[in-house]
Amino acid sequence: MRSPVPLPRLHIITDTRPDADPVGVVEAALEAGARLVQVRGEDRYTDRLTFDLSRTIARLCREAGAVCLVNDAVHVAMAVGADGVHLGADDLPADAARAILPETAIVGATCRDPHEARAARRVGATYLGVGPVRASGTKTALKRIIGLDGMGAVAGAVDLPVIAIGGLDADLAAECVENGAHGVAVVSAVSRAADVKAAVGELLHAVGERAGTPAGAV
Ligand SMILES: Cc1ncc(COP(=O)(O)OP(=O)(O)O)c(N)n1
Numbered sequence: 001m002r003s004p005v006p007l008p009r010l011h012i013i014t015d016t017r018p019d020a021d022p023v024g025v026v027e028a029a030l031e032a033g034a035r036l037v038q039v040r041g042e043d044r045y046t047d048r049l050t051f052d053l054s055r056t057i058a059r060l061c062r063e064a065g066a067v068c069l070v071n072d073a074v075h076v077a078m079a080v081g082a083d084g085v086h087l088g089a090d091d092l093p094a095d096a097a098r099a100i101l102p103e104t105a106i107v108g109a110t111c112r113d114p115h116e117a118r119a120a121r122r123v124g125a126t127y128l129g130v131g132p133v134r135a136s137g138t139k140t141a142l143k144r145i146i147g148l149d150g151m152g153a154v155a156g157a158v159d160l161p162v163i164a165i166g167g168l169d170a171d172l173a174a175e176c177v178e179n180g181a182h183g184v185a186v187v188s189a190v191s192r193a194a195d196v197k198a199a200v201g202e203l204l205h206a207v208g209e210r211a212g213t214p215a216g217a218v
């Protein structure tokens with residue numbers, strides 16, 4: 001694993017629904033200047049399927065100079081040399097993951113409110129994935145929509161970068177950043193776009209990131 005800071009503002013999450021083309025979409029997104037991909041498999045994804053997809057995406061990211069994170073599966077992230085992981089309430093705690101990951105690993109943690117955010121900070125999260133800001137067609141079994149206000153409350157409570165998630169398009173992405181988010185994570189806004197490269201360009205513009213230039217890079 002490399003040391004891939006600063007954290008890019010646009011996180012592209014793979015769409016692994018049966019009718020999706022995760023590798024093709026990631027290739028186009030990287031060509032359009034996206035600089036972070038999170039590999040996320042649907043519930044039906046076995047370790048082997050997650051490993052196969054992650055190995056391919058990690059290679060594409062390395063070739064493009066982009067960051068690769070793996071959702072949930074810390075062992076898969078390590079096996080493919082990804083740059084880090086994203087973890088939620090049903091996954092390994094961030095400190096347990098940190099104990100086995102390389103020192104430079106990025107560890108994202110899902111939070112819905114300032115209390116969870118402060119707890120994630122204490123156990124060593126690098127960034128917070130905060131949502132759902134809106135209802136999501138990708139993940140329908142979501143407990144509570146927190147809205148822009150809920151996301152902004154988390155961003156105001158901790159000094160970690162907040163990546164807003166859930167039902168976002170370019171317009172909402174811009175509003176998330178106006179309300180304190182460092183950036184956004186999306187599935188459908190890119191994978192279901194008629195023109196993936198154009199969608200990535202619009203999202204990069206919305207979050208204030210130049211194509212291929214992570215936030216803070218010189
Ligand atoms: C950036 C980002 N934020 C939140 C999530 C959701 O993670 P989690 O709550 O663990 O749910 P699953 O994605 O595992 O279904 C995320 N993946 N990325």
Ligand SMILES: Cc1ncsc1CCOP(=O)(O)O
Nearest residue numbers: 136138139166167186187188
């Ligand atoms: C993994 C996850 N966690 C909260 S919403 C979501 C899915 C986001 O997908 P979309 O951008 O298509 O709403």
Ligand SMILES: [Mg+2]
Nearest residue numbers: 072087088091
């Ligand atoms: Mg998870």
